[in-house]
Amino acid sequence: MSPAITVLETTHKKRQNLSSSAQDxxxxxxxxxxxxxxxxGEEPKPLAPLHYAEKEAIEIAKMFNTSALIGSNATESTVVERLKTARIIHFATHGFVDNIQPLNSGVALTPxxxxxxxxxxxxxxDLKLNAELVVLSACDTGLGQLTGDGMIGLSRSFLNAGVPSLVMxxxxxxxxxxxxxxIQFYQNLQTTPNKAQALRQAMLTMKNQYPDPYYWAAFTLIGEAE
Structure with a gap:
């Protein structure tokens, strides 16, 4: 069975089992x-701050009348605890990929x-998530080793954790x-429940301003569109 079909079957089953209690x-x-x-073998160095990612998180949080986890508030323990009851999860931070050991790939939080x-x-x-959507607004987070069982890396892990729709x-x-x-993607989601359409329209809007695909074509939806 092809990886694409495996992913579609997995995400469809996950969506059917989503808990209605997930509202965060x-x-x-x-x-x-x-x-x-x-x-x-090199000395670890702090990752560079992402100032626009902070603005992004704040603006998106306003759309949902909530507060973003910024700076020192975005600790690993706090985030993991909040993930358990989340309906939508958005990471605007660094992502990192380990192509030799894909399960060592991840996202950066506050130590x-x-x-x-x-x-x-x-x-x-191994997390048990009830989110209907996870967005990884970060660098390289879609790059994992592709096998017959699906992508190994962040994408596969979120799908296994119960997430039917993933943007990365x-x-x-x-x-x-x-x-x-x-920001444009979430604005589009306010008027259309179809995540693929919302993402496509956001890309087209960005294309008008930035013709080079580097600036608007990096993101893809894995899993279910609705």
């Missing part, structure tokens, strides 16, 4: 960045105590233009 909207933006080694601030695919894999990037993205694209 979790928006994470520009946490206090953790340290990450640029390459194996604290014994937490390294790196929420990995391995940690996400296929290459490193620009902080400023990604912020604009994501």
């Amino acid at each position: 909207i979790v928006i994470v933006g520009n946490p206090q960045m953790p340290k990450l080694a640029p390459s194996p 604290g105590g014994s937490e390294d601030g790196l929420l990995t695919a391995d940690e996400i894999f 990037s296929l290459w490193a993205v620009n902080d400023r233009t990604t912020s604009q694209l994501m």
